[in-house]
Amino acid sequence: MSDVSVVGAGPNGLAAAVVLARAGLSVEVFEAGETVGGGSRTKELMEPGHLHDICSAVHPMALASPFFRSFGLGQRIDLVVPEVSYASPLDGGRAALAYKDLDRTVDGLGRDGEAYRRLLEPLVERSEAVTELLMGSLLNIPRDPIAMARFGLAVLDQGTPLWNRRFVEDAAPALLSGVAAHPVGRMPSLPSAGGGLMLGTLAHSVGWPIPVGGSQAIADALAEDIRAHGGRIVTGHRVSSLDEVAGSQAVILDVSPSVLLELGGDRLPARYARALEQFRYGNAACKVDFILSAPVPWSNPELAGTGTLHLGGTRAELASAEADVAAGRHPRRPYVLASQPSGFDPTRAPAGRHILWSYCHVPAGSTVDMTEAVTAQIERFAPGFRDVVVDSSVTTAADLARYNENYVGGDFGGGAVTLTQMLRRPVLSPSPWRTALPGVYLSSASTPPGPGVHGMGGLHAAHLALKDVFGMPVPDLSPSAGAV
Template structure:
């Protein structure tokens, strides 16, 4: 007998399964791939003993996520939290560094330090309210109005042509743009500004953790908890129709809207089908993984201590690169996200070796190999980088789409990150995780709050399913075994 069926064992499907299993329900999870994890897989991509994160590597939101806080992830997984959350190199051996300390960050930003402090301090003080606003459904009254207002006003400023009004130099704007460009959206734009300010606030509070053992350590903690509470995870089980699932009172689907249509499209009302067909995906990424013979030789020494480096140059250069992608072009000088996990977790590579995780943004569906452009940007800010490269592996946007069906066209956000894409995810509703079919819920990143390893789409879907179908509240998710 199965109470709950979950399709997809990515972070959101696993979060949904944890929540349902902790409620005492019989849960079965079906995953098409040989291992669970989705965006939380770590593998020896090139050589034995070198462990690369296949998708996510750094997790800015896990310490703030209400799901992972309830789950007490930090008691289950060793999280390295660098003192420098992220940095942005500039020509001439300079860099802007975002320390966990806002005060130290402002002190090192020169003449713009005070302006940066005024911008970020209310968000850092009100980080609980910022997280509550951004990690839940937007269509509701904020529980922390003051923090929501401070965040909203600053998002409107940094998302408009006024984004440079308070600054006089280039370090602070480069730091802000590096975080904002995570959104894979034009710059400036409201959605990119909101993402960047939220990530920036988290960087000055809990930091941006790197899990020991790779991102797969988070997936292992989730799967262990599911199994400890009676859940079953079946890998290598591709589900192409709801009819293939066992009878269950609730079914939760960690899939993108096209897959949802494939599973149950004929059963949905015409209006809901139209909404799913109209769902829009964003641009994509080309990922380049490296094995190096030493650490990245950044010209700006402080970057060696950064968990994430946003390689794009000045704010104007980063904006130009992202706006080229938004126009369907491949920039010669792309914005590149960079992390060297072996710097904070020695077990990720043999002694004397390092692994490097990078990706740049590209148009949806791209088959272009961006490795040369990525290496040129790294060599620009880390002279001698090319001499350290032992081996590298390229995964184009088309390759990402083949790896995970939720990454349509290589869009790892599972949906375009503009204002419409945030509100209609996948439909405009106060409870977008519910589908029109009783007992059927969507729990992927194509639902609020969207992308990032938060577990929140799965947690929200499970919370509604518990209430709707079983008359139950959210159970305790803390670190314990039966």
């Protein structure tokens, strides 16, 4: 048996394996699926030559995550950074655009431009510190109290019913609400504001990259490094009990708390098991992938160069759609996230064709096909969209849950993003990656910093394993470090 067993080859499991293999330990990764990647897989869904991202498509943390910076992801794969990170179309051909250039964004927001600057600029100026603050347990003392104070004030500004107090027009509020709706939940709220401001800060500092070849490129780069340092990856193998990996000195679990309960069984202390049972999962997504005969015909031509679209209209409309989902209803006009990666990466579709990635929020466990609602919302801001659709494929929330057992009820974020669960994820501890079993660590999105392709859950779990079990320092993760 290897020194370390990693269960789950999502980005966090692979990140943990990278760190531990780099430390010179023998590492074995077990993945239930036929390919590695978890939330960063890419495959042909409908026609040959059309590459669709199965979960995430655009990666705000790819250039900002401390793990990916140490790993040198940008040196290992090609990342395209769109000039416009994200946008919120409005009726009448208008749109609020979040350029990577903050000044240009401010110029486009009319009378609210300077108010937007006053909100975001203090965070952008301390972007690296803000990122570091949010990439670990919030119970730990921050190294930059000023960054924490600035971020906290911004969250209070946008996370309460007074969120409109600084604005007089509709574009800037729509822009902020579009990005704040990424964490599924009611708005305004402190968690949605925190998530949105973090993503907005990255949009104006490093940008939101799109991997050439699809999100699978990230997972493949991690897997390649693991193998280069002696690690072994076994796909198509579901570990059903911790007894199967009992011979390893350390075990890293890239799984949800519900799966940890299954794997641990009676070995888990009753108090810890109860805490895992109390962990809440959030609402879900219905994903719709399209093959197109031409680019999306956005009514505002600047949207063609935008990496991510937040479709739903004004701040009030977006908040209403999210309130419907929170109440267990399917919105008639849902909040839709969309991206057309083929506009930045021609390898994603044959000449003359394009792909469009999209999803909308729905109640947990939903079996409803939201293709028509998503299509109508896109058509609202891109008249003639239906005419360029060649084919589509839907993945309901129930389908997502079947695809990945960590997506309980179709919750792709690994647990509800609430104020309580920002502190207790999945337990209240400054080191929540440690489980109650010696040598067993949890690294999934159900641990801090939560959802996203960033590898930080894996990095934290691996650091603890190196310290607790092996008494070893953290290795160099850079591309220049030698392989075995």
